[in-house]
Amino acid sequence: MIWTIFLLCQAALLYFILTHRTRSKSEPPLDKGVIPWLGHALEFGKDASKFLNRMKLKHGDIFTVRVAGRYVTILLDPHSYDSIINDSESLDFTRYAQVLMERIFNLRLPYHQPAKEKAMMKQHFLGGNFTALNSTMSRHLQALLKAEMPGNQKDWKEEGLFNFSYGTLFKAGYLTLFGGEQNNNSTDPLKVYKEYRVFDGLLTKMARGTLKPEEKRTAQTVRQRLWELLAQAGLTEDSGSNPWLHAYRRLLQEEGADEEMQKRAILMQLWATQGNVGPAAFWLLGFLLTNPEALTAVRREFNTISHTETSEACLLDGPVNTPVFDSALEETLRLTAASFITREVVQEKTFHMANGQEYLLRRGDRVCLFPFNSPQMDHEIYHEPQKYKYDRFLNEDGSVMRDFYKGGKRLKYYTMPWGAGANGCVGKQFAINTIRQFVYMVLTNFDLELCDPNAQMPDVNPGRYGFGMLQPEGDLLVRYKTRNTH
Numbered sequence: 001m002i003w004t005i006f007l008l009c010q011a012a013l014l015y016f017i018l019t020h021r022t023r024s025k026s027e028p029p030l031d032k033g034v035i036p037w038l039g040h041a042l043e044f045g046k047d048a049s050k051f052l053n054r055m056k057l058k059h060g061d062i063f064t065v066r067v068a069g070r071y072v073t074i075l076l077d078p079h080s081y082d083s084i085i086n087d088s089e090s091l092d093f094t095r096y097a098q099v100l101m102e103r104i105f106n107l108r109l110p111y112h113q114p115a116k117e118k119a120m121m122k123q124h125f126l127g128g129n130f131t132a133l134n135s136t137m138s139r140h141l142q143a144l145l146k147a148e149m150p151g152n153q154k155d156w157k158e159e160g161l162f163n164f165s166y167g168t169l170f171k172a173g174y175l176t177l178f179g180g181e182q183n184n185n186s187t188d189p190l191k192v193y194k195e196y197r198v199f200d201g202l203l204t205k206m207a208r209g210t211l212k213p214e215e216k217r218t219a220q221t222v223r224q225r226l227w228e229l230l231a232q233a234g235l236t237e238d239s240g241s242n243p244w245l246h247a248y249r250r251l252l253q254e255e256g257a258d259e260e261m262q263k264r265a266i267l268m269q270l271w272a273t274q275g276n277v278g279p280a281a282f283w284l285l286g287f288l289l290t291n292p293e294a295l296t297a298v299r300r301e302f303n304t305i306s307h308t309e310t311s312e313a314c315l316l317d318g319p320v321n322t323p324v325f326d327s328a329l330e331e332t333l334r335l336t337a338a339s340f341i342t343r344e345v346v347q348e349k350t351f352h353m354a355n356g357q358e359y360l361l362r363r364g365d366r367v368c369l370f371p372f373n374s375p376q377m378d379h380e381i382y383h384e385p386q387k388y389k390y391d392r393f394l395n396e397d398g399s400v401m402r403d404f405y406k407g408g409k410r411l412k413y414y415t416m417p418w419g420a421g422a423n424g425c426v427g428k429q430f431a432i433n434t435i436r437q438f439v440y441m442v443l444t445n446f447d448l449e450l451c452d453p454n455a456q457m458p459d460v461n462p463g464r465y466g467f468g469m470l471q472p473e474g475d476l477l478v479r480y481k482t483r484n485t486h
């Protein structure tokens, strides 16, 4: 008995020595929270935006919190973001990315070459090859929407807008980037979508390592099924999938990944390329439906384009100028894009804030920016930041509004839905173009309305802050039918 107590005390002392940390004068304010080791992990995971706002009120724009044994320095001053984003010498992007890769996708690449992967993706998602993606995506979207609503059907169809948007865009994106032709030996995109949604529902818990035992089993099963569904994707050059996937396979082989690891890596790409577009389109359509003047303005712009162009296909494929739509989308992303930008401190660094203050960043800590809280929802930058204003990014003369200020100083970053710097999103142009095509097709082919005309946008699921596009808690019921064109 005495020995047990003695050993427990020893263990407690050892633990205290190992985890005890005090702030040195040159470091940001330290807030360890009251729970040993876990620190603020629970509050952080429950609603990161709210938690970080509370910490900001207490400590200011920079502070260090303890989260599940790790110390994370949070920076919320957008004027100072550049010196974190630019410094790839002291601050490493890949280490934390690899932790997530392993936790979410069970993926380990022995000779990971992030820079080479990035260059390969740029080649396929930007520039000349982009034209082919544009038109393939448009073709699949049109076919899927047509199948959704056969021309002879005149009755309203009711559905949740989130599931409708996510499902349609996921299936079209899957066919464009992963699968072959519809009904042509390729894996059924609906099956992949349904499995993916289960996986997506558990994603944040996988990332935090907080799955309950039965969730862990579900996660394992669904991951296994998705790996099997994706096993053939990109294997051969003529398997019907887009050339980018074949190029990615070759790169994975170079990186020492066997077939098993390749499947896992392809699931990760499914997430990177399909996980955000559907939710973004949902929020945009939802905001338009609940803000009639915004819907009218976007419709008016689409109408002028389809009248001036000789054929509808012009809008769908060619470059077009849609400032109203662009502003409506930018405003949507301001309110619903919520990625963390995380780096690991690999060598001690003196960090200079834009206001002249200096802080020491400790080796082994993480640094995390959260652009959702600032600049995107910052009331010093945006008047009534909680409100959807479709023309927030338009000047009086219809040009793009780019002048936003904080503390009297113009901001370089006033929204950051795509990340920034070398690790920004390579699919940005493709994503914007896809969402524009989708919204255009839905608004011109369907009569679409809220089932309850007074319905409000659903709340945000607060557990998803930090993992890309937010998702709603529940859904927004809409009904649609083929539009009477005469």
Ligand code: HEM
Pocket: 117, 118, 121, 125, 272, 273, 274, 276, 277, 280, 337, 339, 340, 341, 417, 418, 419, 420, 422, 423, 424, 425, 426, 427, 428, 430, 431, 468, 469
């Ligand atoms: C609304 C839609 C989208 C949003 C909001 C979005 C946002 C982002 C963000 C914030 C990152 C940076 C992640 C980080 O710093 O770790 C990222 C990375 C990436 N995105 Fe997107 N994305 C979208 C759509 C797409 C699409 C359609 C594609 C491809 C066709 C794509 C491909 C990628 C890839 C490959 C990366 C990883 C880049 C790297 O390895 O550094 N994204 N995206």
Ligand SMILES: *[C@@H]1O[C@H](CO)[C@@H](O)[C@H](O)[C@H]1NC(C)=O
Pocket: 082, 083, 086
């Ligand atoms: C970061 O890099 C960008 C371009 O790469 C440059 O415009 C900017 O001035 C740099 N900022 C800092 C703080 O180093």
Ligand SMILES: *[C@@H]1O[C@H](CO)[C@@H](O)[C@H](O)[C@H]1NC(C)=O
Pocket: 123, 124, 126, 127, 128, 129, 243, 244, 247
């Ligand atoms: C398109 O992708 C191929 C690789 O599949 C590449 O060789 C080619 O240079 C790319 N074209 C452009 C215009 O980027």
Ligand SMILES: *[C@@H]1O[C@H](CO)[C@@H](O)[C@H](O)[C@H]1NC(C)=O
Pocket: 127, 128, 130, 131, 132, 134, 317, 318, 319, 320, 433
């Ligand atoms: C694809 O669509 C986008 C948006 O409309 C446009 O900017 C781009 O020029 C198009 N790409 C090609 C190669 O047609």
Ligand SMILES: *[C@@H]1O[C@H](CO)[C@@H](O)[C@H](O)[C@H]1NC(C)=O
Pocket: 159, 160, 163, 164, 167, 168, 190, 193
């Ligand atoms: C969600 O969408 C898919 C098709 O994209 C459909 O099969 C499924 O029934 C929908 N689920 C609900 C609950 O509406």
Ligand SMILES: *[C@@H]1O[C@H](CO)[C@@H](O)[C@H](O)[C@H]1NC(C)=O
Pocket: 181, 184, 238, 239, 240
């Ligand atoms: C199915 O794919 C093959 C090549 O894999 C192609 O020759 C054929 O035309 C496709 N069929 C349809 C209906 O798209």
Ligand SMILES: *[C@@H]1O[C@H](CO)[C@@H](O)[C@H](O)[C@H]1NC(C)=O
Pocket: 184, 185
């Ligand atoms: C596609 O499926 C048909 C039977 O439905 C089969 O005869 C054909 O070999 C398959 N093609 C490929 C490329 O797998």
